[in-house]
Amino acid sequence: MMANKRLGLVIDLDRCIGCWTCATACKAENGVALGNWWNRILNVEGAATGSPGMVAGEVKMTNLPVQCMHCENAPCVKACPVGATYKREDGIVMQDYNKCIGCRMCMAACPYGAKVFNWGEPQTGVSLAGVKLGNPAVPERPRHVAEKCTFCVERVDQGELPACVAACPALTRTFGDLNDPNSEVSILIRERNGSQLLPEFGTDPNIYYLPARRHHPIVEKTPSYGG
Amino acid sequence: MKNLSLKGLVWPGLLAALMLMGVAAWVYQYSAGLQVTGLSNPVSWGLYIITFAFLVGLSAGGLIVSSLAYIMKNDSLERIAPLGVIVAVASIMGAMAIIIPDVGHPERIVNILLGGNPSSPLFWDIVILIAYLAIGMVEWWILFGKRWRTAEPTRKNRVLRRLAYFVLPLAILVHSVTAWIFGLQVGRPFWFTGLMAPIFISSALVSGLGLLLLVMLAVRRSAKIKDEQFTSLGTLLASFIALDAFLLFSELMTISYARGVDAFNVVSELLTGRYAPFFWGEVLVGLVIPFLILVLPYTRRSIQWIGLASGLAMVGVFLKRMNIILPSFQNLNLDYAPGVSLGRYTQFASPFTNQPTYMPTWVEIMITVGVLAGVLFVITLGINQARTHLKPFAGEARSA
């Protein structure tokens, strides 16, 4: 019935405890250099990671994980002069490190600050020659190219979950096909009124956030072990 | 030759030295990597791109004025039209040159022409810049080339006039596309405005004509340019400035009026925030003062004052480029802590920021100065050509 896949991620802000495991697992899996992060956890109210802040007379600390949104209508893809940033059939916004001329047009275009750049030779913090950490399928990046979250395309193409999804200890992240109305992601978005980040830019992100929820009628149901 | 005197060599020598310094700085940057610039993930464009936009503006301005001269068949203007061509060609070369140190992989720039992305304003900008440079060279050649030296001035002008019909729209286009590099970015609220191209054009006219006037000043004896010409072009400059000021105002007014919009974050940065000094500097130095100079009865007739006004106007436009480009980078749409990673690593220091800053390093400054020196060098070259091949310059040469 529906055309091709539209891979997307649902992040449940009710479950997220801002532990940065997803961000660190991402770094480990994709060999992201020191100083660069493809995934980071913003603290909406506080002035620093782990700092509370005030909203409307209430102390709060809301965790907002942010990575490439894999926008359907991606400004970075439109802006790249050489098509080094491009969109796959399944919605993943990709980066071609061999084409990239390092002009950083895409960084100017991205509303979410999702792209990072290797301003020098990538530093890995590995004091032993010839050791490459992470997924062997992930290409190493030279200096002076842009990079960003790839939805762990190397894993997804193997039918695995993105590293951050597999790593999240609180099971905050659900990955799946947004075009399939019966997928976990679609159901979650429908029933928990999921929403996109910065929709005013019309980028139509493939990442949805579920709001925190409290005080709903108590539902008697015991989760399965590990659930 | 007379103008090969030692005295005559000081100026080009100085420029050549600055250019060499720039090249040296670039070689260093190339080996050490862009990490020696003040750029970072959040502020990923800086002095280079500001200068790029400024130079494209200069050249567009120069060519627009000269083409207008031919199209309007204005005799007195036609006499200085060649200077417009010189300015345009020199600036556009500078603009293209400064892209090279900015991009991470200059060796791959050809990719743009091989597999360009038609939806990218940057792609089109490169294409049009090349076309634009080409046509500028053609004019240069027609003006100073051997083959045309013997040609009848009237015939020469007829050709130039025909060309002008292409050059004028191209000049406007080249700068509009440059403006759209910014103006089409929905993710940068302050850039994302239909006025971006008009604003770029208006300030291009200001800076272009400003430079033209300064060049005229430099050659006015040899070129036998009458003071009235300065005054009339000065008046033209004043009206360009007025137009520029008007567009700027209507843009800022619209945003400040709404306030609620994201672009207001940047606007308030300009009016009252970190960028206030630069913005009000731009208004004063670039608009108010030169405008007054150019309209007040006494100063508008003094070529020295007009020269000063032109210089100030150019400085103003440079500030304007900066004020358009930088604050948008320094205001993150998601400015929650800890912000975005910088792309820089220092042990036991946070690589994140939600209030990005930018300060060009010496390397950036040296490279930029080098490029600007290059622009002046080409202009100097052009003027020498004019001296030797053009009336009334030629006349002077003979009388020597």
Next chain:
Amino acid sequence: MSEGHLTNTKTASPNLTRRSFLKWSAALGGAAVLTGGLKASLVTAGKKAMSAPLDQVFRSANNPECNHCAFQVHVRDGRIVRLAPDPDFYLRPCLRGYSRLQGLYSTARLKYPFKRVGERGEGKWERISWDEALDTVAEKLAEARDEFGAETVLFQRGAVLSQMPGAMMGRFANVFGKGVTTAGKGGLCCNAMGEASTAMIGYRVSEIENFAFSKLHISWGHNPAVSYTPHWRYMANGIEKGMRLVTIDPRFSETAAKSDVWLAPRPGTDTAIAMGMIKVIIDEKLYDETFMLNRTNMPFLVVESTGKLLRESDLVAEGDPAIFYVWDLATKTAVKHTEVASPALSGSFEVNGLAVRTVFSRLAERAARYDVATVSEISGVDGNKIVLLAREYAASKPAMINSGMSGAQRTTHGEYFVASLITLAALTGNYGMAGAGVNDTAGVSHWPSTNISSPFESDVKGSIPATKLGEYLWEQKPYPLQVVYWQGKGLGQSPNSSLVRKAMIEKIPFIVVQDNFMTDAAQIADIVLPAAHLFERYDLMAPSRNFHFQIMDKAAEPLWEARSDTWIYTELAKRLGFGDQFNKTEEEWIDEMLVKTGLTAQSLRESGPVWMWSDAKYNKFGVKWDKPPFYWFKDTPFTTPSGRIEIHSVRWEDKEEDPMVDYKAAEETAETAPELYKKYPLALVNAKINAFVHSTYQQMAWIREIFPQPWVDIHEEDATERGIEAGDMVEVLNDRGTIKLKARVHQGIRKGVVSVQNGWWLDTGGNASVLSNDSHTKISFGHTLNSTLVEVRKA
């Protein structure tokens, strides 16, 4: 406002525009939906083993005192290159676990044995061979033992909870000295929790896997969102099902941020809050009488004159002191607790001329003192909210109180804080069902281990109170120590750490430190021994902070010249002439420890993590549960003398301690130390943070990108009073020392309280223990770092 609300405002706004986000994030509404099932299938999706053809995959687990998450360790060309959650394990590792990957290759790792050449702590080292290192250490050890006695050698080890390093050090010390010294009296962690649990219910329990079954969860002096990250999934599941979450913490912790209610008491006053709740529950008869009569000793009779339980031995000669009496309403006589028909819960009676009263009546009498006004006065929390909380707690069964090995029990009278929680649960019958009880930690050792660490009698002669290490070393109590053998422990983790450091440097002739990194302890050593990283050796993770047996396989050879702890002790033993006591391989030692369970290193390698309750052989109780939920004290007994929950504790009665819960003001408060309070008017609390487990992970580059430097949290008003602004460098000080760090100014902490973090090494300048109170909890010699006064001033 330093307190949360018992009611919530909520409006859900559909999208996260930049301007609407804050409003949106404030929203607490939204329709209920069951994602439990979805999450489960997400886990199955995760179970798919990772396809990385090039890599060999080994099983391991993370070994600090934490949740012991299982890992898949990927090896490529003999190098460890990738970590992944073990799909056969119920938990997923946290960021710290992943950071070990870079940590393995970190420049900060100890790569070779070193010998000090400069002054102690000066950081001047000379690389030496293993032979030279081992010969020197063996020599010094022998010298000390033969000239001054084995008791002048201190063996000190930290919270490394995998079995081998501890067992091997234990065995080595035992065989070497047959009477050395340790800092083993009490501890730094959870002695109050352990003591009170033993005294009242018989042993320590963990309810953590049952979080999701509770209707109400009170996180009391505890911050599981950080300290039990991997278990949060159960908390989140509970919240999804409508479980209410209440957090009691002077600090707006990561857990408070997830809560429906946040109450911010003055540190050390939690017992008063609990007493207030007990009063409400008793006054309003919200208690579970049947449970109290049958499973607790609340009906037991106490002799008024002695305040002790009436025992058979009080009535008849040669009577059994383990037989207690209750008042039988039918016969109006005192009868043995084992034989009673209809026992009285409350009342005063006379038995053989002895005036007696039930434990419950005595409890009620104590509780009566804690009316709303008094409780508000003591704790600083609005007493009416406490009344509401008491009612909600009694009304929502199962309700769990989660105190973990909490910060609140690291206070002067920590034992009574824990006692108050157990009493609350006992009153409301919150035992013997899933989602109830008082959670201690994530797991405890109830497995039938075979002790390999003491082949000979007592391996300990002198025993220094763990919290008084500094004082004892400085004053050379109980012996003038000659050698300190320091394995895997942060120097800055003991209270009054600058004194510990000073004493070590000035009073200890020879220090050897054995660790993975150049820790703050290693920095002052004479010989530094590079221990192999946990992925570079064989080890066993047996139930302690979770309920699983896990193999920690050797995935690769130790890098550089690092060697496993076992190898080091074996080599030293050879040199000291008892190599025959170290005649096994690591895997053989593991098999020996496991003998009673029938498990082996190899079986675990094949099966993956084994749940301790899945077979009667795997646990001391001989019980079997196929899967959670499991019910503590339904199938397992209370192993107290009376076999009941002892609200009046026999153990404490015998120790001549107050046998029943009551609030006692902590040390270093306005009441108990007015002079000190004038000088240092701010209460200091410590917080575990996501960056570290104690001092471990200090050098991990990835972690320090997120947590670059230590900081102090201070309330806006306290900051303004001191002219401190956010981001200022400030000094936090008391008579024990001064630390320098950045100020974080907000309203997420109770006024009058400041907070620093656990774990920063001494050399960061932000080590919290410099300030920590080095007294100890009164009954069990536990840590009292959260009963500390300080002042803060601009640096």
